[in-house]
Amino acid sequence: QQQVKQSPQSLIVQKGGISIINCAYENTAFDYFPWYQQFPGKGPALLIAIRPDVSEKKEGRFTISFNKSAKQFSLHIMDSQPGDSATYFCAASDSNYQLIWGAGTKLIIKP
Amino acid sequence: DAGVIQSPRHEVTEMGQEVTLRCKPISGHNSLFWYRQTMMRGLELLIYFNNNVPIDDSGMPEDRFSAKMPNASFSTLKIQPSEPRDSAVYFCASSPLAGFTDTQYFGPGTRLTVL
Numbered sequence: 001q002q003q004v005k006q007s008p009q010s011l012i013v014q015k016g017g018i019s020i021i022n023c024a025y026e027n028t029a030f031d032y033f034p035w036y037q038q039f040p041g042k043g044p045a046l047l048i049a050i051r052p053d054v055s056e057k058k059e060g061r062f063t064i065s066f067n068k069s070a071k072q073f074s075l076h077i078m079d080s081q082p083g084d085s086a087t088y089f090c091a092a093s094d095s096n097y098q099l100i101w102g103a104g105t106k107l108i109i110k111p
Numbered sequence: 112d113a114g115v116i117q118s119p120r121h122e123v124t125e126m127g128q129e130v131t132l133r134c135k136p137i138s139g140h141n142s143l144f145w146y147r148q149t150m151m152r153g154l155e156l157l158i159y160f161n162n163n164v165p166i167d168d169s170g171m172p173e174d175r176f177s178a179k180m181p182n183a184s185f186s187t188l189k190i191q192p193s194e195p196r197d198s199a200v201y202f203c204a205s206s207p208l209a210g211f212t213d214t215q216y217f218g219p220g221t222r223l224t225v226l
Contacts, residue, residue, distance in 0.1 A: 045217065046216075
């Protein structure tokens with residue numbers, strides 16, 4: 001019940017295209033859903049996060065879409081750039097429980 | 112701000128040796144986390160400190176692992192004795208507030224190889 005399932009495992013997108021990564025969770029108590037970006041040799045860094053009181057949050061080219069009834073959330077990267085090539089992790093938590101991490105998606109943006 | 116500082120960045124040791132990883136969190140942050148990252152198991156939380164007190168150590172694999180936070184600016188993760196299956200990247204992260212629903216700032220990690 002504590003799992004966060006992330007897909008796809010890897011993704012190749014052409015420059016300028018839209019990258020979409022999906023996550024599903026089971027625990028309805030989760031109320032914090034961050035996305036982290038990790039470049040090779042670096043630690044993960046928070047990209048964007050959402051709480052369930054809104055269905056969408058946008059920061060620049062990055063958007064989280066949240067579907068509470070389906071227990072799913074996704075990351076959309078618009079106008080994908082080669083510099084966006086990284087591994088992306090979704091995660092979920094509530095105030096009393098540790099972050100549960102997805103398995104990660106390796107994104108490659110082809111120039 | 113220098114961010115979270117970890118040392119060493121790389122460590123190669125032989126099975127049975129003691130390994131100590133070090134972390135300096137961001138000044139003013141109240142929470143500190145140690146994670147382990149492997150291809151097989153992804154990111155795993157090992158231990159969580161709040162105000163220098165261990166709150167959740169359920170992720171510590173076994174008695175060979177121990178972590179301390181003697182003050183707000185320093186933490187160590189020790190493995191004694193080390194085994195090849197401990198090979199991984201170990202991350203330290205800090206967060207301004209207590210709990211898990213605030214931004215975690217990760218260090219660059221320590222890549223540990225146990226031969």
